[in-house]
Amino acid sequence: MDLDDMASFCKKTGIIFQNSEIYGGLSGFWDYGPVGAQIKKNMVDLWWEEFVEKRDDVVGIDGSIISSSEVWKASGHVDSFSDPLVDCKKCKKRMRADRLIEEETGEKVEGEGPGKMDSIIEEKNISCPRCGGSLTDVREFNLMFETNLGSVDSEENKAYLRPETAQLIFTNFKQVVDSTRQKLPFGIAQIGRAFRNEVSPRNFVFRTREFGQMEIEYFVHPDNKKKCPFIDEEIRSYELQVLTAEHQRGGEGHERMTIGELVDGGYAETEWLAYWLYQHFNWFVKLGVDPKNLRLREHMEDELAHYAGSCFDIEYNFPFGWDEVYGNADRGDYDLRRHQEASGKKLGVYDQNKEEHVLPRVVSEPSQGIERSLMVFLMDAYTVEDGRKFLELDPRLAPVKCRIFPLMPKDGLDQKAREIYSSLDDRINVEYEESGSIGKRYARADEIGVPYCITVDYDTLEDDTVTIRDRNSTDQIRVVIDELYDVLKDLVFGDKTFEEFLEES
Numbered sequence: 001m002d003l004d005d006m007a008s009f010c011k012k013t014g015i016i017f018q019n020s021e022i023y024g025g026l027s028g029f030w031d032y033g034p035v036g037a038q039i040k041k042n043m044v045d046l047w048w049e050e051f052v053e054k055r056d057d058v059v060g061i062d063g064s065i066i067s068s069s070e071v072w073k074a075s076g077h078v079d080s081f082s083d084p085l086v087d088c089k090k091c092k093k094r095m096r097a098d099r100l101i102e103e104e105t106g107e108k109v110e111g112e113g114p115g116k117m118d119s120i121i122e123e124k125n126i127s128c129p130r131c132g133g134s135l136t137d138v139r140e141f142n143l144m145f146e147t148n149l150g151s152v153d154s155e156e157n158k159a160y161l162r163p164e165t166a167q168l169i170f171t172n173f174k175q176v177v178d179s180t181r182q183k184l185p186f187g188i189a190q191i192g193r194a195f196r197n198e199v200s201p202r203n204f205v206f207r208t209r210e211f212g213q214m215e216i217e218y219f220v221h222p223d224n225k226k227k228c229p230f231i232d233e234e235i236r237s238y239e240l241q242v243l244t245a246e247h248q249r250g251g252e253g254h255e256r257m258t259i260g261e262l263v264d265g266g267y268a269e270t271e272w273l274a275y276w277l278y279q280h281f282n283w284f285v286k287l288g289v290d291p292k293n294l295r296l297r298e299h300m301e302d303e304l305a306h307y308a309g310s311c312f313d314i315e316y317n318f319p320f321g322w323d324e325v326y327g328n329a330d331r332g333d334y335d336l337r338r339h340q341e342a343s344g345k346k347l348g349v350y351d352q353n354k355e356e357h358v359l360p361r362v363v364s365e366p367s368q369g370i371e372r373s374l375m376v377f378l379m380d381a382y383t384v385e386d387g388r389k390f391l392e393l394d395p396r397l398a399p400v401k402c403r404i405f406p407l408m409p410k411d412g413l414d415q416k417a418r419e420i421y422s423s424l425d426d427r428i429n430v431e432y433e434e435s436g437s438i439g440k441r442y443a444r445a446d447e448i449g450v451p452y453c454i455t456v457d458y459d460t461l462e463d464d465t466v467t468i469r470d471r472n473s474t475d476q477i478r479v480v481i482d483e484l485y486d487v488l489k490d491l492v493f494g495d496k497t498f499e500e501f502l503e504e505s
């Protein structure tokens with residue numbers, strides 16, 4: 001499925017709509033429809049459950065979208081959160097200079113200064129891809145959305161919409177420590193909206209101006225930055241596809257590597273970083289994404305911020321090529337130190353063992369885009385088989401877990417089906433449907449990824465049993481109504497597979 005097909009599929013099924021569409025659309029902004037809002041909620045809840053609720057060493061916060069401009073000055077965003085721009089002198093088309101150079105020469109120049117890009121443009125004779133016109137000099141364009149607080153437009157009242165959720169974790173760090181008494185090592189997680197005034201939003205919801213992020217900052221004692229106590233043999237032997245900096249320099253493709261090799265080969269600077277890369281890579285896999293479509297990409301030296309240790313992305317094989325869904329860097333103590341200096345407040349924690357205050361080190365900053373993750377799940381789940389289209393979503397992600405149909409909406413079948421619906425509705429996300437033929441109802445359910453459909457037929461009235469149909473195989477089992485909830489629960493939460501029920505029946 002290409003991106004246009006994906007966008008029209010999402011529109012038709014109520015997953016994602018263009019924002020302000022009735023007024024011609026607003027570039028870089030998208031809205032979730034009823035189906036998409038539910039899938040997104042399920043995805044975000046699963047992330048929070050896995051990385052916050054189930055862990056004693058991670059706590060969550062939920063910060064404001066707008067913060068004082070002091071925050072963004074200290075973090076460096078006001079001065080340097082920018083993309084390089086060029087304009088065509090003839091047709092006035094505005095483009096990201098690094099992307100243009102990459103498209104024209106295949107050379108990766110992200111992170112290079114405007115001067116270097118100007119010389120490449122001159123050397124390689126790069127002109128406007130639309131009209132062939134010559135280009136202006138490259139200049140930096142700040143991506144921060146600015147706003148004013150209150151009625152007076154002044155420097156003092158200037159504030160910014162956050163371009164990432166992470167900084168709020170640093171500014172609230174001390175309050176989290178004081179209120180929760182967390183001891184190092186521990187993480188602080190946050191899920192929320194972020195805003196970037198992207199020069200050219202594109203690739204459906206891959207690059208937008210408003211998007212969601214799921215982030216963690218993981219803090220350790222600076223003396224314990226290497227060894228992660230959670231890495232065991234099972235994790236060390238986990239295999240995944242990795243594109244190292246070496247591969248990229250040599251123009252080679254990725255190779256399979258274990259987490260152990262990632263650490264021992266010196267690719268991941270610390271065990272901690274490797275541990276968290278494993279955690280998030282495996283999160284996608286556990287929720288059904290084919291690991292062949294995922295890989296880790298090590299950042300090249302010139303992509304790294306001056307304070308960062310090693311950094312890896314998780315990339316997905318999108319229709320437009322491999323691209324980033326998630327980034328994770330070892331940030332050292334850069335952010336806490338910057339905020340400590342700028343605010344004049346001590347942000348260290350007390351180390352009881354050594355009886356001293358230390359500034360913790362961030363060994364891992366997993367940052368995952370919500371829209372890009374959703375694209376991964378949708379792309380990977382979209383299946384066309386024997387003329388049937390279905391979304392092979394993990395039942396936990398599915399917008400509705402089960403639809404309940406009467407074979408025909410008459411002869412008491414509808415009443416019975418409604419009774420079953422009412423008995424399940426409080427406990428699991430189910431829907432009742434009776435319009436159209438049973439085949440059409442199955443097709444509509446398949447299309448949005450409903451994993452199971454219950455049909456009430458004439459036998460139900462005799463023996464109180466119904467059929468449950470499995471979306472992926474279209475196989476059916478017959479189940480006693482009294483046992484329906486338990487069976488559905490097992491199926492949806494992965495305690496038992498449909499095949500196991502089928503074998504038993």
Ligand code: ATP
Pocket residue numbers: 164196198205206207208209210211212213324325326327367368369370371372373
């Ligand atoms: P890119 O290089 O693609 O611009 P980035 O490296 O600037 O991304 P980060 O700052 O590392 O991105 O942000 C972390 C995550 O937030 C990304 O991996 C991505 O999933 C998501 N993200 C960042 N920018 C956007 C955007 N404009 N639209 C949608 N998601 C985004």
